[in-house]
Amino acid sequence: MTLTMKASTFALIALRLWNYIQQVITEAKYLEQLGFQIPELGRNVALQEDNGLLSETLASLNAPETELLGDHVRELQRVLKPGAKRLNWSSSGIGDYIAQCDLAITKMESLVDQIHKNAHDMELRLKLVEQTDLFRAPPPGPGGCYPKQSYEYFDCIGTNRNSVIGILARKYHAIGPLLTKVEGLVVNTNTGRSPRLKPYYLYLEKRFFAALSTMVYKNLELYLARLRGDAPVFVVNAVLSAAEVVTSPPVKEIYKLLTQSVRKTVESVRRFVRWMYGTCIECAPQHVEGRDEPYVFSFQKDIQVHPRFLDVVSQLNMTITQFLGGLNKYLTRWRNKCSGDCRGNYFGEDRREEVELREAQAQDLDFVRIQLKPLTTKIQETAQAWVTSLGKLLNDSARDALFGLRNQLQGLMRRQALL
Structure with a gap:
């Protein structure tokens, strides 16, 4: 049998024995309160009520702590052993024996208390980590x-x-x-x-x-x-970069x-x-x-x-x-949508699509919210720039044609005047 088994077995037996003795002590105290005469042996046992705490103290140790304190438990066993064999309450050396037991028990309880305090501190650290x-x-x-x-x-x-x-x-x-x-x-x-x-x-x-x-x-x-x-x-933000719909980042x-x-x-x-x-x-x-x-x-x-x-x-x-696959598909739909819109095709052709574009603010896709405002604003700005550019081209072309027509008309009018 290992030292751990010996120490833990000793603690378990001591606790069970103490539970039985505690019942005897309780009965003796109540009988004495009721006026019954209690034998001297019973009164002596009742006086040792506080010493039963040792059993509970030893039983509170887990297996690693019991193995850690194996030498101290064995020393305590050595001190208590005479009381379990040759000594009784009438022995001449019972007083010295009790003093030695009290000292050994106090030392053990103090040691176990310190071990438990440190163990409790470490347990709090472990729980904090978890x-x-x-x-x-x-x-x-x-x-x-x-x-x-x-x-x-x-x-x-x-x-x-x-x-x-x-x-x-x-x-x-x-x-x-x-x-x-x-x-x-x-x-x-x-x-x-x-x-x-x-x-x-x-x-x-x-x-x-x-x-x-x-x-x-x-x-x-x-x-x-x-x-x-x-x-x-x-x-993340959806943005228009070089006529390409991308996200930022x-x-x-x-x-x-x-x-x-x-x-x-x-x-x-x-x-x-x-x-x-x-x-x-x-x-x-x-x-x-x-x-x-x-x-x-x-x-x-x-x-x-x-x-x-x-x-x-x-x-x-x-x-x-x-x-990411769903995000790329979503961006592809916007790219297809913007391939015409960025050239201003939605102006005058599909007013419903224009309204949807202006009202688009954000889209939740799985665990990401895509801010569309930077994209829609840029699309509108780009489309407006296309409209302005096309308008200027049309204006320049129409003006040149009109000036040419005016020159032709003026030429015709001069020839008619000569006739």
């Missing part, structure tokens, strides 16, 4: 303007992500000193690499890896849900912004450097030949190969690709 929102929507602009333009939106997302990751990284870096304090309590050293704490280091590193993984997966799934939702996430830039947000989310875990094996000391960056930047031992590669990560990234790529 619940972090790396895609927090930016606040509305002046006058409640929402959603924001694409560059502004992703800039706000990136700024928030860097700020939050910075806070979490500082909290992660502080776990090492916390574990050094635990080491001082348990083995009276402060090296950060105690062999006695090796299983505890591994346990906490796995817990933090799980928390980071949850943070990345949940945030990418939140990002996916937002892109698949009905509400527009950000705004261009479609390739929109794709870059969308995918870059995914990549930055995964790369953010590089701020959480892994510990050297069997320690709580962070690995130093390693300079690798042929690489410009030093290699950092982080959780990034482990997260990237997880099936849950691969699945959500695949869905994101598919959603983004489908959106």
Whole structure:
């Protein structure tokens, strides 16, 4: 049987035994209140009511904590063992034995309390990591303007992500000193690499890896849900550039912004450097030949190969690709529409189409709102420029023809006068 099993079994047996003894103590107290004579042994047992807290204290330890305190639990067993075998309440050395037990129990309870405080602190840090929102929507602009333009939106997302990751990284870096304090309590050293704490280091590193993984997966799934939702996430402008209908930013830039947000989310875990094996000391960056930047031992590669990560990234790529295909089709319809309108064909030919063009303001396409006002304004300006240009050409042509006709008429009139 391992030390962990021995310690946990001892705690479980002690707790069950204490539950039974507590019933006896309660019955003895009530019987004494009712006026019954209680044997001396029963009164002595009732006086030890507070010592039963030890059983509850030991039972509150989880498996890694029980293994961590294995030596202390074994020492406590050694101190308590005489009372379970050769001593009774009438033994001559019972007073010294009780004093030793009180001292050992107090020491154990104090140690467990310190371990639990540190564990609670680390648990809060882990929960904070798991619940972090790396895609927090930016606040509305002046006058409640929402959603924001694409560059502004992703800039706000990136700024928030860097700020939050910075806070979490500082909290992660502080776990090492916390574990050094635990080491001082348990083995009276402060090296950060105690062999006695090796299983505890591994346990906490796995817990933090799980928390980071949850943070990345949940945030990418939140990002996916937002892109698949009905509400527009950000705004792009439709514009007329060199007689071509395009978006600002261009479609390739929109794709870059969308995918870059995914990549930055995964790369953010590089701020959480892994510990050297069997320690709580962070690995130093390693300079690798042929690489410009030093290699950092982080959780990034482990997260990237997880099936849950691969699945959500695949869905994101598919959603983004489908959106860009729909966006190109939508722009193509505008290009076809503008091929005639930009030359002013709608003036006088289709007044309904002219009205629709003037009234077009915006179009929601999946998760993007396309602002059409810059495009329609430019189309109207271009069409008006065509009308003005054509009018000038027609005016010049008609004027030349009229002047020519006048000259002919004047010539005819002069010849008629000579006759």
